[in-house]
Amino acid sequence: MCCERATESVLAAVGVTYLAHAEPHRVRLVATDAAQVRIGEKTVAFGEEDDGSVVALAKRVFSGFEKKCGVTCARRVVLACASDESGMPEVVHRYLRLGFSEGKRLYEDVTSPEALAFAKLVQRVSSECEHTRQFVRFARLPDGTFVSVFEPNENTLPLVGTHFARRMREERFVVVDPKHLLAIFHEPEDMACSVVGLDAETAATLASRVDEADERERLVQALWRRFYRAMELPGRGVASRGYDLRASWMPKRFWHGLPELDGRP
Amino acid sequence: MDKLTKLGILAEAARFDAACTSSGVTRGPREGMVGDTCASGLCHSFSADGRCITLLKVLMSNACSYDCAYCVNRRGASCLRATFEPRELAELTVDFYKRNYIEGLFLSSAVLGNPDNTTERMIACLEALRGEFRFNGYVHAKVIPGSSPELVNRLGRLADRLSVNLELPSRASLASLCPDKDARSVMAPMAQIATTRHAEEQALLDSPAGKKALARRHREKGSYVSEGMQVTSVGVRYTLGRPTSAVPNALRKFVPAGQSTQIIVGATPEDDNHILQLSKSLYDHYGLKRIFFSAYMPMVEDSRLPDRETPVPLRREHRLYQADWLMRYYAFTPDELATPSRPWLDLDVDPKLAWALAHIEAFPVEIMDAPLETLLRVPGIGPVGARRILAARRTRRLCMDDLQGLGVAFKRARYFVTCGGKRDPAAPLNPELIRQKVVSDAAGSKYNATRRQAEGQLSLF
Numbered sequence: 199m200c201c202e203r204a205t206e207s208v209l210a211a212v213g214v215t216y217l218a219h220a221e222p223h224r225v226r227l228v229a230t231d232a233a234q235v236r237i238g239e240k241t242v243a244f245g246e247e248d249d250g251s252v253v254a255l256a257k258r259v260f261s262g263f264e265k266k267c268g269v270t271c272a273r274r275v276v277l278a279c280a281s282d283e284s285g286m287p288e289v290v291h292r293y294l295r296l297g298f299s300e301g302k303r304l305y306e307d308v309t310s311p312e313a314l315a316f317a318k319l320v321q322r323v324s325s326e327c328e329h330t331r332q333f334v335r336f337a338r339l340p341d342g343t344f345v346s347v348f349e350p351n352e353n354t355l356p357l358v359g360t361h362f363a364r365r366m367r368e369e370r371f372v373v374v375d376p377k378h379l380l381a382i383f384h385e386p387e388d389m390a391c392s393v394v395g396l397d398a399e400t401a402a403t404l405a406s407r408v409d410e411a412d413e414r415e416r417l418v419q420a421l422w423r424r425f426y427r428a429m430e431l432p433g434r435g436v437a438s439r440g441y442d443l444r445a446s447w448m449p450k451r452f453w454h455g456l457p458e459l460d461g462r463p
Numbered sequence: 464m465d466k467l468t469k470l471g472i473l474a475e476a477a478r479f480d481a482a483c484t485s486s487g488v489t490r491g492p493r494e495g496m497v498g499d500t501c502a503s504g505l506c507h508s509f510s511a512d513g514r515c516i517t518l519l520k521v522l523m524s525n526a527c528s529y530d531c532a533y534c535v536n537r538r539g540a541s542c543l544r545a546t547f548e549p550r551e552l553a554e555l556t557v558d559f560y561k562r563n564y565i566e567g568l569f570l571s572s573a574v575l576g577n578p579d580n581t582t583e584r585m586i587a588c589l590e591a592l593r594g595e596f597r598f599n600g601y602v603h604a605k606v607i608p609g610s611s612p613e614l615v616n617r618l619g620r621l622a623d624r625l626s627v628n629l630e631l632p633s634r635a636s637l638a639s640l641c642p643d644k645d646a647r648s649v650m651a652p653m654a655q656i657a658t659t660r661h662a663e664e665q666a667l668l669d670s671p672a673g674k675k676a677l678a679r680r681h682r683e684k685g686s687y688v689s690e691g692m693q694v695t696s697v698g699v700r701y702t703l704g705r706p707t708s709a710v711p712n713a714l715r716k717f718v719p720a721g722q723s724t725q726i727i728v729g730a731t732p733e734d735d736n737h738i739l740q741l742s743k744s745l746y747d748h749y750g751l752k753r754i755f756f757s758a759y760m761p762m763v764e765d766s767r768l769p770d771r772e773t774p775v776p777l778r779r780e781h782r783l784y785q786a787d788w789l790m791r792y793y794a795f796t797p798d799e800l801a802t803p804s805r806p807w808l809d810l811d812v813d814p815k816l817a818w819a820l821a822h823i824e825a826f827p828v829e830i831m832d833a834p835l836e837t838l839l840r841v842p843g844i845g846p847v848g849a850r851r852i853l854a855a856r857r858t859r860r861l862c863m864d865d866l867q868g869l870g871v872a873f874k875r876a877r878y879f880v881t882c883g884g885k886r887d888p889a890a891p892l893n894p895e896l897i898r899q900k901v902v903s904d905a906a907g908s909k910y911n912a913t914r915r916q917a918e919g920q921l922s923l924f
Contacts, residue, residue, distance in 0.1 A: 306854040309861070314868050332507055336562045344561065364499045366561065367492045387494075417466075418558050424467050425559075426508060426516065428474035433760060433775035434512035440913030443513025447506070458508055458564075 199242045200230045205279035209256035227287035267297040267304045278319040280353045326352040333452045337411045344371035347405040359391030376401045419457040426458035472545040476525040481757040485517045485566035485601040487720030488712040498600030518569035527573030529643040532765045549588035557596045567601030578609035589621035608648040624720040636731035657749040667710045677709045721752035729759035729776035736806035739797035756783045782808040811906040816842040823894040826879040843876030
């Protein structure tokens, strides 16, 4: 069964497999953009209806799972669904089935293959959420709006919107993710961010607004760079350690967006 | 002097302080204010040497009237001097915070005239930050030894965490290298902070919010094990630690994130056993949240100090942090890690592995029935692995292959465990062979090899 890489689509697809009384070993969930039919398989497209039935079914599956397995496991499902892994829908599908059969014991199940595969997804997304909270960098535009462009490896922006809304409650800001064609918007005093899907052109236009920063913004960035360089201590670098501790904490794929590294690779 | 130059001077002057955490207190957003805090902290950047940058760590001023031998800012040093205006620093903090560069401010200072003058200036900065700029994020402030108790009290109501640097691990070393400080002036504010926090805790426990928190704590109360240590379950981890206060930090007004200190290691001859005993005593008596160890960096020429060519004792600092962690979360005592007869930590092998090799008769441990305290003493098994083992063995019989999937560092643990009575077939049985294999694996790591080369055969004294 093909579904979209979105929480509601994956959950609703699992709901459909239950409603259809399909035998679990005869159903495989795949993301539409990564679907490759195997010999003897039939493809069922899913999630194109626009009447709210997908969301309603997803809500039903989610609340049923939450009731059966607890809030912690349900939260982990939301995290796992943000993964960019090609096999994500099937891993989540197997975990949900395991949960519906094990109930509250699911949280303690850390050795079954389904739980292990699922835990890996959760770990990856949690780690990328932390990277997002750490390495998003805002630039203030002359009109007072804060703008940031960030390209995480997983679809983390919807998961960290509340964090930034709490932190910058009085500010108007936007974070654009050109990779997942998504942005989060925040208006002053709002307790949460709005998540908006974008087309490629709008994402590029929004991302280009970072370059509108004025003289004062450039001064703040220069101050930050000066501070960053002043923090370095001699006798503790790569040559003295035998390995690059900075690169292991701060992956190089983020460096181009960090003013303190000034676009260094 | 322009802001850029000033910031450069005052940040470079502050970089030798190892502490840079924003942890310990959760405070939600407030209307009309900027920011919040999160108990787990958040690292926003990492310096070229790999140290975390989470706070704007600067000195208020580096124009010092003291003459501590090891300090680059000492009275007699020939360096550029600068001083921030209180409002200027507060504004810079908020500018950085709003761009997601930092979690807050780490404010320290050289002694500008006298301790009270310096503290008043720091208070003026924090008042501007909390008042005019409505900053609700994290603030760590350094207490200047010798400051009057009233000022320490005011500082503690503006900052989330206070720290008083112990600097050197003994009275004799402090007297020798810091002629303007004495142990009393360092310990007095530490005791004041501990006493004030305790008094506030008692008052809060009598309040309705405190009673509610206490009732919740009783419901969740964990089991106590050796020496008053308590099993704590945080998310996916089980640790053994000192019992924590029933009062949530968010309810406190005075130093809600507690106090910490810093000790410079390698500048004076105290051994690791002495430093660990001292640390344990500070945790027990003053309820410190953290002790930071800072490897001495020979920057200044002075006959009382190690030679300037002496390498930075980076591995010693690293091993002390590991030992400190083992004392706080694994219920190890200082004498187990560095005994009075062998008072130095092994630089090639981590303290837990060194302890296991010295107590090889206590192994192997049976995974299927070992209690949490025993599991946590196995090299390669941490709080996450221990919790997963306890959960998994309730439902099924575990084998060696399962351990790797449970978050156990199997490469290290394999020599010290059995599963269902079976050992890892590739692990030697003879304790001496185990010791040789484990030590050669650890000593051959790139980190150890590089540091050994850097440290050479030089002796500190």
